[in-house]
Amino acid sequence: MADEPRSQPFDSPLQLFNSIVSQGERVRSLKDKKAPKDEIDSAVKLLLSLKMSYKALVGEDYSPECPPGSLAPRGKSGPEDGEDFVDPWTVRTSSAKGIDYDKLIVQFGSSKIDKELINRIERATNQRPHRFLRRGIFFSHRDMNQVLDAYENKKPFYLYTGRGPSSEAMHVGHLIPFIFTKWLQDVFDVPLVVQMSDDEKYLWKDLTLEQAYGYTLENAKDIIACGFDINKTFIFSDLEYMGMSPGFYKNVVKIQKHVTFNQVKGIFGFTDSDCIGKISFPAVQAAPSFSNSFPQIFGDRADIQCLIPCAIDQDPYFRMTRDVAPRIGYPKPALLHSTFFPALQGAQTKMSASDPNSSIFLTDTAKQIKTKVNKHAFSGGRDTVEEHRQFGGNCDVDVSFMYLTFFLEDDDRLEQIRKDYTSGAMLTGELKKALIDVLQPLIAEHQARRKEVTDEMVKEFMTPRQLSFHFQ
């Protein structure tokens, strides 16, 4: 089946590489603790032998700085020239237009959100489709037609999205799934659960539990500021909710029983040197896809369909979830996938919360926004005004124009800008100004709404409780 989980090839050179790293550590540790000579000798012998094997396989000497292949440990990996690479930790492409999303649909085995599906959503909700749908920003799905079948038959479904709270500062790109999820909540009138995977961030980053939970509380305020309905929305910290729910851990264990290390190795590229927390975490991200993880909301019902709006890089988690679901007697969650929000420097990379100039942050002032756009937004314009007037700009690579497709609501105005910039009638400075004029009020309004989010409101959103929604 097209939407079965992709099984990645077993990465042998990398395994060998990791064995050499481990064995090197072992030799050093034996020497440090002045182990018996024969023990050290035998460890060294194995190390040399592994290095010979490595050279035989890879064709070059082992070098600790250069792990082999594309499944190298995260952060060290890079796609080969011309190839896109997407997993939950790495998104890379060499094209200034960004990832080739049509290829990704084929690669991931999902379905394209086509005109027909958008029309069906419009008919079902009797609402104009969100600009993210109209413009292909949410471009791919799994089983969305099933969700609409349920909805049209007055059967319940619920929304699930989430955030890994890795730092206090969120950027506008982080808002994409939340803006769209709020729209879905409004037009379908359904409950929403938002996972703050602070356990994940604790496991992957150099953070304490307290710091990770602190980021959860801060990020929750930005999420609430998107306008979610407190009567229909439950935001939860994994670290906190696992100890408050009679259903969550049970589902985690159920999923963990039905996924092997071989599988998560194939899907996520884990290695034997990864901690067992990372290895078992995918089950924690999977569990909220099943309604009985939230007994306070859904009682003991395990059959309520889940719809997950998320960026496409999160799909591997849910391919795994969909693979497990029927084996544990649960419905497969449906998905809506978004493209990536490009960095100011260009669409080749996903944005990074750790580089302040790579995006517009939700804490930026009007002046910072203006400076960043003018200084850092990659331009599709020509080198001189004369050339630009003559040949026109390139909207396909222009980051200011891309940002406008995300945030400028007016379709006609957007189309006019596209035409004018492409023809050369509009200059880069004017295009950037148009973006600044959209972003400044957007961020200012977000900041104003966030200011009104009190600690008490956060607490209420995060309290397990009944939610009200139309199918009750």
Next chain:
Amino acid sequence: MADEPRSQPFDSPLQLFNSIVSQGERVRSLKDKKAPKDEIDSAVKLLLSLKMSYKALVGEDYSPECPPGSLAPRGKSGPEDGEDFVDPWTVRTSSAKGIDYDKLIVQFGSSKIDKELINRIERATNQRPHRFLRRGIFFSHRDMNQVLDAYENKKPFYLYTGRGPSSEAMHVGHLIPFIFTKWLQDVFDVPLVVQMSDDEKYLWKDLTLEQAYGYTLENAKDIIACGFDINKTFIFSDLEYMGMSPGFYKNVVKIQKHVTFNQVKGIFGFTDSDCIGKISFPAVQAAPSFSNSFPQIFGDRADIQCLIPCAIDQDPYFRMTRDVAPRIGYPKPALLHSTFFPALQGAQTKMSASDPNSSIFLTDTAKQIKTKVNKHAFSGGRDTVEEHRQFGGNCDVDVSFMYLTFFLEDDDRLEQIRKDYTSGAMLTGELKKALIDVLQPLIAEHQARRKEVTDEMVKEFMTPRQLSFHFQ
């Protein structure tokens, strides 16, 4: 230090062996799916190279049937002739006397419970040492002197033991840690937490979550019938308590961050085909060793010393726990290890709850006990009465005598039996009768106490709550 967690030598031959197995699977899979020739060639090249490395290291050709060393994967392993093998799932010895426990102390790197330590416990508690101590049934420890230091300095400690509730029927051997733990609770006046690892049983066995939890409730009754003080004892189901405790999951994640798959592979023999639930479970068994897993009992104190009485086969979990503890800022748990309770058929094997004739069950009638002992208890007697009178019996291999060492309180009477049976003055039938006379009332009294354990009492024991104990 002798009782440091043995840092297990990183098991390189086994790792290499496993790499060869994986690589062999990869070659077959590539051939199956008719992969490009150069891909297959390169995979074969690595396979051959790994086999050469193996021969260089181990000194003999790789053979798929013979994994190296004693840490071979479960299910495929067996002790070599004359070698004992102990892990949480397998206990094997070829000796009718059972496991060589002195060797095990050396192998595990624990310390022997010697006369001096027993005397110190007697002085500290002002109580006669339990027969399990007097008779070497609890024979090994880690850091027990540290616990006594704390106790003598009026510093708190707590007890932690547990059970994997795999079936409704418990046998007398299952009671050993509980009988001893109850004594420890009485003489030290300390709180006790009892983990029912129903999540573990769900992961390892063909059980539903509901069945595993059902066994928890049934087994809890037998545990309560051992006489634990309800004001000092908290019994918890992992499946239930994980969703009720603000501290448990946080400690599980902390531990999971500090243990790699390589480590659990080395300690427990997990393979890449094991589910991620098994791989991460050791952290769940480790977490109750830290007092802030129980905020309802200990508040936010993370520094209260834990003492774990358990059978020696559980030690691998706690070697891992002791390795992690200082890295996450917690005290290492201390341990008291018991020998195994022999099967009726002889001390070569651990008992099995699935073979009704392998032991005396807590549900057996007086008649069943009599029949089982007479029919199945392996005898150290001679073939004929004449020979027996002349040469005497062998208490070292006689299971009835072994059972008496566990359950007959009177030291003098036990010694008399040993002398008489060894000399031939006592016949096998008489020895068996002595055991039956001890077991019948023991089991009957247990059954009577168990009958009085109501569902409400179970519920109370299993409710997270404050406990009362002398150091409060």
